[in-house]
Amino acid sequence: DGGITQSPKYLFRKEGQNVTLSCEQNLNHDAMYWYRQDPGQGLRLIYYSQIVNDFQKGDIAEGYSVSREKKESFPLTVTSAQKNPTAFYLCASSIGARSQGYTFGSGTRLTVV
Amino acid sequence: ILNVEQSPQSLHVQEGDSTNFTCSFPSSNFYALHWYRWETAKSPEALFVMTLNGDEKKKGRISATLNTKEGYSYLYIKGSQPEDSATYLCAFKSSGAGSYQLTFGKGTKLSVIP
Numbered sequence: 001d002g003g004i005t006q007s008p009k010y011l012f013r014k015e016g017q018n019v020t021l022s023c024e025q026n027l028n029h030d031a032m033y034w035y036r037q038d039p040g041q042g043l044r045l046i047y048y049s050q051i052v053n054d055f056q057k058g059d060i061a062e063g064y065s066v067s068r069e070k071k072e073s074f075p076l077t078v079t080s081a082q083k084n085p086t087a088f089y090l091c092a093s094s095i096g097a098r099s100q101g102y103t104f105g106s107g108t109r110l111t112v113v
Numbered sequence: 114i115l116n117v118e119q120s121p122q123s124l125h126v127q128e129g130d131s132t133n134f135t136c137s138f139p140s141s142n143f144y145a146l147h148w149y150r151w152e153t154a155k156s157p158e159a160l161f162v163m164t165l166n167g168d169e170k171k172k173g174r175i176s177a178t179l180n181t182k183e184g185y186s187y188l189y190i191k192g193s194q195p196e197d198s199a200t201y202l203c204a205f206k207s208s209g210a211g212s213y214q215l216t217f218g219k220g221t222k223l224s225v226i227p
Contacts, residue, residue, distance in 0.1 A: 004156075035217075042117065042217040043202070058214060090157070101147065101159040102215065 002027045006091050006105035013078070013085070013112050021076045021108045023091035029103070030096055032074035036060060037088040037107075046089075049074055050096075078110065086112045115139055117205045119218035126193050127226050133189045134221040136203030140184035144208040147215060148177055148188055152199040160188075160201075193225045 004025045013019045023032065031050050035043040045058030049068040063082025068074055074093075078085045088109050092102040118137040126132045138146060145164045151157040161170040166181040174191045190197055200222045204215040 033215075040219065042219045043204075044217075045214050048214065100145070100162040102149075102157075103159070104149075104156040106154075106156045 004091055004093055004103055004105035006089075006108050008108060009106070011108055011110045013110060015112055016080045018077055018079050019085075019110065021078070021089055021091075021110070023074045023076065023105060024072055025074075025093045025103070026072060027093055027103060028071070029093035030071070031094045032068070033092045033094075033102070034058075034064075034066065034074070034076045035090045035092065037090060043090060046076065085110055115205060115207060115216040117203060117216050117218040119201075119203055119221050121221060122219065123222040123224070125224045125226055128193060128195060130193050131189065131191045132193055132223065133187050134201060134223075136186045136188070136218055138184050138186070138203070138205040138216075139207070140182060142207045142209035143181045143184075143205075145206040146179055146181075146186050147204040147206070148186070149202040149204065150199045151202060151220070157202060188221075190223070193223070195225045195227050198223055198225045 007022045033048040034046040037043050044060050046064050047066040049055035052071050055066050055068050065077045090107045091105040094102045120135050147162050148160040149157040150160050161177045163179040168179040170177050176189045179186045200220040202220045204217045206215050
């Protein structure tokens with residue numbers, strides 16, 4: 001079955017450490033996205049990528065980095081510069097950047113301890 | 114940053130009741146309006162993508178309408194069932210700057226009581 005796989009489901013990180021969240025899709029979608037969810041807030045866009053080897057900052061990119069070396073993969077690194085990294089992270093993909101409908105992964109909950 | 118508002122924030126309905134909720138979005142530079150259903154412990158699932166003023170879309174007991182001139186969309190659920198319990202998200206896509214981004218509302222959390 002085609003879909004998006006995010007791993008791990010739960011992640012604990014010590015303060016000051018970088019951590020990378022995985023997002024893989026086998027839908028042959030061109031565009032991929034990373035969103036963050038905090039309690040009482042809507043999903044906020046961190047980074048997005050329209051094609052391989054290209055990505056753009058979203059509304060809350062500070063303290064995060066991404067890469068898009070393969071069409072299937074769009075990993076997100078939460079760096080030590082991110083002041084409040086504890087959150088739920090969702091990855092999504094779509095056929096094109098302006099296309100209809102996103103497919104979402106099941107998310108990674110990151111907790112800084 | 115674009116403002117997308119959803120109301121109510123949450124509601125409880127009895128099984129069999131019909132219900133509706135609202136999504137408000139900017140009325141300028143409209144490109145598309147998305148609705149998603151997000152059940153607990155699952156991934157958000159696309160319900161509708163609406164692009165034309167006056168659009169009405171239906172999927173089973175769920176339907177949605179769109180008014181781009183005044184900037185709102187309604188989601189209706191007829192004869193609510195316990196399996197309809199979820200958070201319903203709307204998201205706005207602009208045709209202007211940032212047109213590759215979806216801006217999400219905070220969602221409406223629906224609980225259907227058996």
